[in-house]
Amino acid sequence: MxxxxxxxxxxxxxxxxxxxxxxxxxxxxxxxxxxxxxxxxxxxxxxxxxxxxxxxxxxxNEKFEATVAFYRLPQGEIESVAREYGRNDLAWLKKACEAVFLFF
The missing domain is CATH 1.10.10.60 (Homeodomain-like)
Structure with missing residues (x-):
């Protein structure tokens, strides 16, 4: 054991x-x-x-930063983050949302 x-x-x-x-x-x-x-x-x-x-x-915080980096989640000012999310397809958005949800 x-x-x-x-x-x-x-x-x-x-x-x-x-x-x-x-x-x-x-x-x-x-x-x-x-x-x-x-x-x-x-x-x-x-x-x-x-x-x-x-x-x-x-x-x-370390785990969250690792999750953000792994999934390449946009960070920064809300306007630029929103544009980044808008550039990705729905499959990516689902994976990003799932990653953040599972983290929390």
């Missing part, structure tokens, strides 16, 4: 809790309990709840 990285489990469980209860309502103790560790052990991986949240946001 492969042992999962505790840091990754903390991030996974924190994301679950943040998405259900919101950032403000989640405590470090709750995250630790869900992971199956003591809150003091959680602090070996992250200095505080904000650091967990910041790590999650950084990862989500």
């Amino acid at each position: 492969i042992k999962r990285n505790t840091r990754e489990i903390i991030l996974e469980k924190a994301l679950d809790l943040f998405s259900i209860k919101g950032y403000q309502s989640v405590t470090v103790k709750e995250i630790a309990n869900l992971v199956g560790i003591k809150d003091s052990s959680l602090y070996k991986h992250f200095p505080n709840k904000q650091a967990i949240y910041d790590t999650l946001l950084t990862r989500m």
